[in-house]
Amino acid sequence: MRTVTLSIFLFLLVFISSCKEDEIGKSEVNSCEMQMGVDYIANPKSARFQSLIDEYVAKGIPGVILLIKDEQGFYIGSSGMADIRAGIEMQTCHVSKICSITKFMIGVSIMRMQERGELSIDDPISKYLSADILDKIENGNEPLTIRNLMNHTSGIYDVIDDQGFYLQVLNNPSKHWTQEDLLEFVYNKPALFPFSPADTAGYSNTNYTLLTMIMEKASGKSQSEILHEIVIDPLGLSNTYYFWHDKLPEGKIAQGYYDLYNNGNLENLTNWNTGSGNGYGGVYSTVWDMYLFAKALFVDKSLLSQASLDQMLVFHHTIESRKQLGVSCYKDFIDVGNPELDFAWGHRGRDLSYSADLFYFPHHHAIMSLIVNYGTDGDSPLRPVFKEMRDKIALLIDEPY
Numbered sequence: 001m002r003t004v005t006l007s008i009f010l011f012l013l014v015f016i017s018s019c020k021e022d023e024i025g026k027s028e029v030n031s032c033e034m035q036m037g038v039d040y041i042a043n044p045k046s047a048r049f050q051s052l053i054d055e056y057v058a059k060g061i062p063g064v065i066l067l068i069k070d071e072q073g074f075y076i077g078s079s080g081m082a083d084i085r086a087g088i089e090m091q092t093c094h095v096s097k098i099c100s101i102t103k104f105m106i107g108v109s110i111m112r113m114q115e116r117g118e119l120s121i122d123d124p125i126s127k128y129l130s131a132d133i134l135d136k137i138e139n140g141n142e143p144l145t146i147r148n149l150m151n152h153t154s155g156i157y158d159v160i161d162d163q164g165f166y167l168q169v170l171n172n173p174s175k176h177w178t179q180e181d182l183l184e185f186v187y188n189k190p191a192l193f194p195f196s197p198a199d200t201a202g203y204s205n206t207n208y209t210l211l212t213m214i215m216e217k218a219s220g221k222s223q224s225e226i227l228h229e230i231v232i233d234p235l236g237l238s239n240t241y242y243f244w245h246d247k248l249p250e251g252k253i254a255q256g257y258y259d260l261y262n263n264g265n266l267e268n269l270t271n272w273n274t275g276s277g278n279g280y281g282g283v284y285s286t287v288w289d290m291y292l293f294a295k296a297l298f299v300d301k302s303l304l305s306q307a308s309l310d311q312m313l314v315f316h317h318t319i320e321s322r323k324q325l326g327v328s329c330y331k332d333f334i335d336v337g338n339p340e341l342d343f344a345w346g347h348r349g350r351d352l353s354y355s356a357d358l359f360y361f362p363h364h365h366a367i368m369s370l371i372v373n374y375g376t377d378g379d380s381p382l383r384p385v386f387k388e389m390r391d392k393i394a395l396l397i398d399e400p401y
Helices: 003-015 046-058 101-115 146-150 163-171 179-183 206-219 223-232 287-299 306-312 382-398
Strands: 063-070 073-083 283-285 323-325 330-332 344-350 355-361 366-372
Touching: 046 063, 046 073, 046 382, 063 287, 063 382, 101 146, 101 206, 101 223, 101 283, 101 287, 101 306, 101 344, 101 355, 146 206, 179 206, 206 223, 283 287, 287 355, 287 366, 355 382, 366 382
Parallel strands: none
Antiparallel strands: 063 073, 063 366, 323 330, 330 344, 344 355, 355 366
8 A cells, every 4th residue: 555545545534434334343352372382482582572562562553463483482472452442452362464464375375376387477467367457457468477466577556556446445445345346446547667577676466466366267266265275274374364255253353553643543444445355465364373374484395395485585676665575575674784684584564454574584593473453554653663663673583692
């Protein structure tokens, strides 16, 4: 999402209410029993990680859940509130929307499909998408490959930038969007930039809606089936859901908030849906399930071959928002600490009222899984607070024992 679009429309949200009952209910106190296994050892920095997230909740972030795993052990903790109005404290097992980390999981699924021979990421997208679609998308008739969509070098217009799309979100906040619904806001709109993949990369959510259509065409299965078959079910991610395809659990979801007026008052926007379930967002999960996904990908190497992982870790030279774009993966924290040692691979997640981070720091053999129930895509006083917190978490990971 883009700040300009959000600033134009978000202030209207408070004046609009839906006649439908909220699909995502209130948060409850849950029993947090995580089966962490015999290798669970408390991290020596645990007290410092806890103090850090407590500090930033005191600065206004409603709720934080953080998991850190390195060679010295685990830290898993929470702070703040899962439901401010109901007075429900945030717990480590609360489920939250992890936003664009969905793209990370979709990307891994596509790489696995390539390993199974169902497609190649160097296939032209025209092999799977009809001319009726591509003729109406600027850059659609360039020699685009699946890889260009995955690493954001397509230049295709971003649906999340479209004012007409946000007007429809306002008219029906809890709508279950389809791929075709979303593409109506992309057709005949200007490209973000001329197609020149060696020179230019730029983030577009539309790329991942098109990727889900390609996945379905190549496999004959729904995108949700593929995500479950390749990622969710084999890893036993029992608290991970792909909304709206999967029903969300009652009482387990942390409420999501945003400061609409930049005045310190947080509005509950949990049920506002900005296109979930179409590749670029929609996965809800816990820090533990996110950790299991990252561990399987980067540590155990049980999700993909090393050759596939190597392809994901080819990053474009363009630096966008302090990160570099790879194939469904970021190289992040490139300006925090020593750039040769302290970077991380993974993905950010940012949405209307939730934020998340999932990263592996290869030189520190550390996984960071972070959930915040506040939207940091739009410009608000808490956005720099959040950014400062995540940088400090990374610096603490980097710090020697």
